[in-house]
Amino acid sequence: MGVRVDLRAAAALSRQAAGDDALVIASVGPTGILLLLGDVTGEQLYDAFKVQVEALAAGGADAICIETMQDIEEAQIAVRAARENTALPVLCTFSFELTVKGEYRTMMGVGPAEAAQAVHAAGAAVVGTNCGNGMERMIPIVREIRAALPDVPILVHANAGLPRLVGGVDVFSDSPEDMARLAPAVVAAGATIVGGCCGTTPAHIAAIRRALGR
Numbered sequence: 469m470g471v472r473v474d475l476r477a478a479a480a481l482s483r484q485a486a487g488d489d490a491l492v493i494a495s496v497g498p499t500g501i502l503l504l505l506g507d508v509t510g511e512q513l514y515d516a517f518k519v520q521v522e523a524l525a526a527g528g529a530d531a532i533c534i535e536t537m538q539d540i541e542e543a544q545i546a547v548r549a550a551r552e553n554t555a556l557p558v559l560c561t562f563s564f565e566l567t568v569k570g571e572y573r574t575m576m577g578v579g580p581a582e583a584a585q586a587v588h589a590a591g592a593a594v595v596g597t598n599c600g601n602g603m604e605r606m607i608p609i610v611r612e613i614r615a616a617l618p619d620v621p622i623l624v625h626a627n628a629g630l631p632r633l634v635g636g637v638d639v640f641s642d643s644p645e646d647m648a649r650l651a652p653a654v655v656a657a658g659a660t661i662v663g664g665c666c667g668t669t670p671a672h673i674a675a676i677r678r679a680l681g682r
């Protein structure tokens with residue numbers, strides 16, 4: 469119950485701050501509990517996502533973004549929970565890492581095309597990738613998704629470069645200008661919506677916006 473109240477308030481505060489000319493896209497991350505290991509059932513996961521998305525919708529969110537996903541099944545359950553319990557559009561993005569073979573895979577071994585197709589089939593209106601990589605590595609990931617889904621909007625939230633641990637704190641390498649310089653290439657690869665994840669600041673977003681001219 470406490471969670472429900474807090475998420476609703478968070479969405480309501482965001483809605484109030486956004487005013488009339490910006491959208492509030494409410495973020496929902498993975499549970500961190502693995503279906504694969506049998507630590508949780510699909511039904512329990514569905515219920516956990518249902519509580520979250522209902523609260524975010526009640527607070528006035530304009531859309532739900534299921535993000536930082538690793539597991540196709542969990543992502544599909546989250547998308548279904550949002551689709552079946554709110555009237556909001558649903559976006560869904562996965563985080564990929566570059567493997568030693570030079571392929572992009574989630575922690576669960578899923579590639580960009582497979583992941584995007586699965587959540588699009590589950591009802592996500594927008595698919596894509598967030599976190600785990602800076603702008604540069606988002607370019608090949610977006611290309612793979614665009615090749616698999618020619619007509620579906622693609623969302624990219626890149627980190628401000630790859631984090632380095634300095635004094636126990638993640639430090640991100642890319643300046644606003646670094647991210648902005650690469651943003652047009654991410655769009656050329658097929659991205660529809662471009663923004664920032666870990667390490668990005670309002671200055672990064674402003675620079676990306678200027679670089680894209682829209």
Ligand SMILES: [Zn+2]
Binds near residue numbers: 599627665666
């Ligand atoms: Zn992130």
